[in-house]
Amino acid sequence: MTRTMVMVLISTGLVRVAAASSNIDLSTIPPRDGVQLTIYNSEDLTLVRETRTVTFRKGMNPLQFSWANTLIDPSSVELRFRTNSDQLEVLDTTFPHDKPQMLYWNVQSELDGDAQVEVTYFTSGISWAADYVCTSDPQEERMRFEGFVRITNQSGEDYENAQVRMVVGTINLVEKVRELAQRGLIADADREAYERGRRPISQMVDAARRDLSMELKAGMAVAESAAAPKEIVKQGLSEYFLFTVEGTETIRHTWSKRMRLFQGLQVPFRIQYRFRPQEYGPQMVRMFLLRNDRESDLGTTPLPDGIVRLYRDNGRDGLSMLVQQGIRYVPIGQEIELNLGVDPEVIHEWVKLGSRRDNFWFRRHDVEVYYSPQQGHQVEIRDTVAGWDEHQSWVERIRNYRDKPVDVEIRRRFEGDVLFCSGLAPTLYDYQSPQFAATVERGQKCDLAYDLTFRQGRNQKQNRVTLEER
Amino acid sequence: MSRPIAWNVVVGILVGPALAPAASAGIKLITLPPRERVEIQLDNPQVTLVEEERIVPLTQGVNDVVFAWANTSIDRESIQLRCLSDPDAVKVLSVSYPPGENALTWQVASPKAGSARIRISYLIGQLDKSYAYQATASPDEKQLTLWQYVQLHNRSNEEFGMAGMWAGFGERFERPIGINETKKLLSARFANVPVQKVYLADLAAHGYLDAGKRQLRVPMSYRLKNDAAHGLGLFPLMFGKARIFQDDGQGMSAFLGEDWARFTPRDDEVDLFLGVARDIVVKRTIDRREQKRVLGNLYDYYVVVKYEIENFKDQPAVLDLAESLRALRSEIGINSDRDVEWELGDQGTLGKARMDVEKTTVDRVLFRVELPPRGPDDQAVKTTHTLHVRIRNEW
Numbered sequence: 095m096t097r098t099m100v101m102v103l104i105s106t107g108l109v110r111v112a113a114a115s116s117n118i119d120l121s122t123i124p125p126r127d128g129v130q131l132t133i134y135n136s137e138d139l140t141l142v143r144e145t146r147t148v149t150f151r152k153g154m155n156p157l158q159f160s161w162a163n164t165l166i167d168p169s170s171v172e173l174r175f176r177t178n179s180d181q182l183e184v185l186d187t188t189f190p191h192d193k194p195q196m197l198y199w200n201v202q203s204e205l206d207g208d209a210q211v212e213v214t215y216f217t218s219g220i221s222w223a224a225d226y227v228c229t230s231d232p233q234e235e236r237m238r239f240e241g242f243v244r245i246t247n248q249s250g251e252d253y254e255n256a257q258v259r260m261v262v263g264t265i266n267l268v269e270k271v272r273e274l275a276q277r278g279l280i281a282d283a284d285r286e287a288y289e290r291g292r293r294p295i296s297q298m299v300d301a302a303r304r305d306l307s308m309e310l311k312a313g314m315a316v317a318e319s320a321a322a323p324k325e326i327v328k329q330g331l332s333e334y335f336l337f338t339v340e341g342t343e344t345i346r347h348t349w350s351k352r353m354r355l356f357q358g359l360q361v362p363f364r365i366q367y368r369f370r371p372q373e374y375g376p377q378m379v380r381m382f383l384l385r386n387d388r389e390s391d392l393g394t395t396p397l398p399d400g401i402v403r404l405y406r407d408n409g410r411d412g413l414s415m416l417v418q419q420g421i422r423y424v425p426i427g428q429e430i431e432l433n434l435g436v437d438p439e440v441i442h443e444w445v446k447l448g449s450r451r452d453n454f455w456f457r458r459h460d461v462e463v464y465y466s467p468q469q470g471h472q473v474e475i476r477d478t479v480a481g482w483d484e485h486q487s488w489v490e491r492i493r494n495y496r497d498k499p500v501d502v503e504i505r506r507r508f509e510g511d512v513l514f515c516s517g518l519a520p521t522l523y524d525y526q527s528p529q530f531a532a533t534v535e536r537g538q539k540c541d542l543a544y545d546l547t548f549r550q551g552r553n554q555k556q557n558r559v560t561l562e563e564r
Numbered sequence: 565m566s567r568p569i570a571w572n573v574v575v576g577i578l579v580g581p582a583l584a585p586a587a588s589a590g591i592k593l594i595t596l597p598p599r600e601r602v603e604i605q606l607d608n609p610q611v612t613l614v615e616e617e618r619i620v621p622l623t624q625g626v627n628d629v630v631f632a633w634a635n636t637s638i639d640r641e642s643i644q645l646r647c648l649s650d651p652d653a654v655k656v657l658s659v660s661y662p663p664g665e666n667a668l669t670w671q672v673a674s675p676k677a678g679s680a681r682i683r684i685s686y687l688i689g690q691l692d693k694s695y696a697y698q699a700t701a702s703p704d705e706k707q708l709t710l711w712q713y714v715q716l717h718n719r720s721n722e723e724f725g726m727a728g729m730w731a732g733f734g735e736r737f738e739r740p741i742g743i744n745e746t747k748k749l750l751s752a753r754f755a756n757v758p759v760q761k762v763y764l765a766d767l768a769a770h771g772y773l774d775a776g777k778r779q780l781r782v783p784m785s786y787r788l789k790n791d792a793a794h795g796l797g798l799f800p801l802m803f804g805k806a807r808i809f810q811d812d813g814q815g816m817s818a819f820l821g822e823d824w825a826r827f828t829p830r831d832d833e834v835d836l837f838l839g840v841a842r843d844i845v846v847k848r849t850i851d852r853r854e855q856k857r858v859l860g861n862l863y864d865y866y867v868v869v870k871y872e873i874e875n876f877k878d879q880p881a882v883l884d885l886a887e888s889l890r891a892l893r894s895e896i897g898i899n900s901d902r903d904v905e906w907e908l909g910d911q912g913t914l915g916k917a918r919m920d921v922e923k924t925t926v927d928r929v930l931f932r933v934e935l936p937p938r939g940p941d942d943q944a945v946k947t948t949h950t951l952h953v954r955i956r957n958e959w
Contacts, residue, residue, distance in 0.1 A: 225641065227644065244661075322673065323656065324657065324658070347663075348663030348664070349660060349662060351658055351659065351661070353658045354658075408605070408607070408732075410730060410736070412603050412605055413613060413615065413685060415608045415613045415687065416608070438800065439830075441829065441832070445925055446903070446927070449903035449926050451902075451905055451956075451957045467859055473859040473860050474860070475860065476860070477859070477861070478959070479862055479959045484903070493829070495830045495831055495832065
């Protein structure tokens with residue numbers, strides 16, 4: 095294993111900033127006592143908090159911290175004293191110009207003995223992502239819904255026995271940590287703006303720090319359980335959500351690790367067939383609809399963005415793969431929509447049965463005057479059509495070859511000045527989109543019929559759909 | 565003759581307590597439990613799911629179960645492990661993915677030492693299936709015997725040995741599947757399936773056989789209905805190539821043609837186009853075109869389409885006559901993108917009463933006409949039909 099991050103206590107006596115210029119150094123390397131990772135999924139950002147025990151002597155104690163071949167943002171590295179803080183003080187921090195991934199702290203100590211220090215910094219290269227495995231029962235009424243998180247470490251550093259926390263939410267960053275890490279320390283001229291822009295993160299760091307203190311008091315180092323999957327504790331954090339993995343994990347550079355986040359064993363769902371071209375393309379799709387709430391055996395956490403793999407128990411001691419798709423963040427209480435795509439056993443056709451035109455208006459040749467025979471006007475031979483109503487008869491024809499009734503919902507958008515006339519109890523989704531629903535019994539064909547009147551030419555007065563009951 | 569099975573997919577159990585992470589240990593002793601059972605789930609049209617069971621020796625505590633594969637396209641994100649023998653006690657704690665390897669390690673906790681039956685499932689590429697049909701029609705073409713085959717194509721570079729396969733319907737098969745093998749399996753046989761022979765005259769869809777003579781191309785199809793009343797209906801018929809033969813009545817058969825059978829749900833019907841009928845001659849002409857001013861520049865058009873039909877077969881036949889109104893309007897010289905507003909006149913033989921309402925739309929009207937066989941003098945009876953159409957409100 096290659097340890098790339100090192101903290102060194104330099105014991106050359108009266109060394110201040112110029113410590114690195116000594117040709118002969120005697121150093122001790124205090125190991126990590128503990129490390130905590132707080133990984134954000136919306137940005138390539140991880141807050142690392144590590145504790146080490148350092149033996150100080152009275153007077154000036156130079157400390158060197160280096161992070162070769164890692165992706166640490168140098169501007170984020172901070173040192174705090176967890177014990178004896180009233181006897182220890184960081185006098186200054188120096189970033190030597192000739193050693194880009196290193197800094198020195200000069201610590202003034204009134205203590206002659208051990209103190210626990212905490213080093214925090216941002217690194218990039220550690221990420222996490224959620225994924226979900228759902229298994230429906232053969233009847234397609236309930237499902238087992240399992241959520242997982244997978245942590246991937248490409249940071250250049252091995253993290254052994256780390257407490258792992260993951261943050262769900264979209265944070266604001268004004269500069270990417272990876273760029274900062276590769277660029278080195280930012281220019282002084284930019285520092286103020288940078289610090290100002292980073293305030294939201296600093297506040298978060300403080301909040302996270304408070305959380306950590308509480309956990310430490312509660313006994314952070316929980317021994318690994320050998321009998322059951324680790325519990326992942328979920329809690330709200332401002333606009334975000336925090337997942338904390340029970341105990342500690344070792345995540346080596348270039349490895350990834352997947353753990354269960356939660357599971358609902360009996361999650362009810364309903365099936366609806368939807369035709370919504372704006373959302374699902376020009377076909378009727380089969381949807382599994384469930385809700386992320388406690389009533390549905392879920393609702394312990396928002397669902398982060400992730401891939402859902404949906405299977406069905408095929409009733410033959412095996413599984414059927416139904417679909418895999420990405421879902422976006424689902425807050426607690428919101429509906430989860432799983433799109434299974436086109437169902438070849440439920441066939442949807444849009445059939446135009448007829449078309450006719452009436453309510454003609456004619457324009458007098460070379461004159462901006464309009465005449466309508468319906469109004470009793472006389473139309474002359476050289477008059478030309480300037481407006482008319484076009485009536486179209488449509489059916490949404492649905493054939494259900496499944497052995498269950500199916501619920502269908504249809505939403506269509508029409509451009510122009512349109513009258514939608516039907517007995518389907520439609521509602522308007524928006525000013526151009528009527529929608530309606532129906533149930534088609536097993537083995538039945540259902541024609542959902544409606545008439546459209548498009549007011550054309552000068553007859554068009556609006557650009558909207560109006561509904562009319564038949 | 566049996567031969568060694570080449571497995572590119574391996575499950576290993578690291579002997580001894582779990583090391584974290586397992587693969588970092590330099591010296592490892594690994595047991596390699598073989599597959600006990602393999603099921604290949606072929607019911608998804610896009611992907612193939614493999615489920616395999618192995619009996620793994622577990623120690624008390626946490627065990628590392630390594631799953632590795634090479635030269636085969638397994639979707640690593642889809643790999644799952646479930647314990648079948650004691651699912652409540654044996655738990656998967658986490659999964660680790662080593663860098664740059666097609667492998668993963670499950671940390672599996674077991675309350676006691678002993679064997680456990682586990683099932684590993686994953687999606688695999690290059691292992692897919694297709695469907696094919698073969699049918700032999702009776703000499704009178706009234707019915708046929710239909711065979712449905714599932715063809716499994718294994719290009720996944722993995723040998724599964726004896727594997728169960730299920731296509732989502734019908735019976736389950738159990739066969740050995742080797743690398744690069746294609747296995748054709750009879751999945752169903754249906755005898756005495758009634759078949760309807762369908763002829764279609766549709767200029768817009770199939771054009772002319774002889775444009776100079778205005779003779780239409782008349783495709784012949786076999787129509788099958790996928791329901792119990794027609795000897796089928798047990799499950800949907802999947803998309804696949806159908807080859808149709810006919811019993812020649814002398815113990816041999818002749819090839820009539822082939823077509824792609826579309827996916828046909830239960831209770832739906834499928835037409836298999838076998839070839840062009842040459843013994844049914846349909847000549848179509850436009851007999852009349854007359855325009856009348858309605859108002860201003862608004863016109864109605866009166867069109868008569870005439871069909872002269874001869875059946876040179878010694879059997880009666882049923883012909884579907886279809887007319888595209890949009891194509892007809894274009895044919896009489898009106899160029900417009902608007903829908904055709906049309907109505908049928910009752911002066912012709914093809915009026916509203918004979919229209920197939922179920923299959924008629926705003927753009928296409930369909931009639932079914934019966935054709936007598938040729939007479940005893942071998943002369944065909946010429947049947948003439950006319951269609952009177954009024955195309956309204958064009959400008």
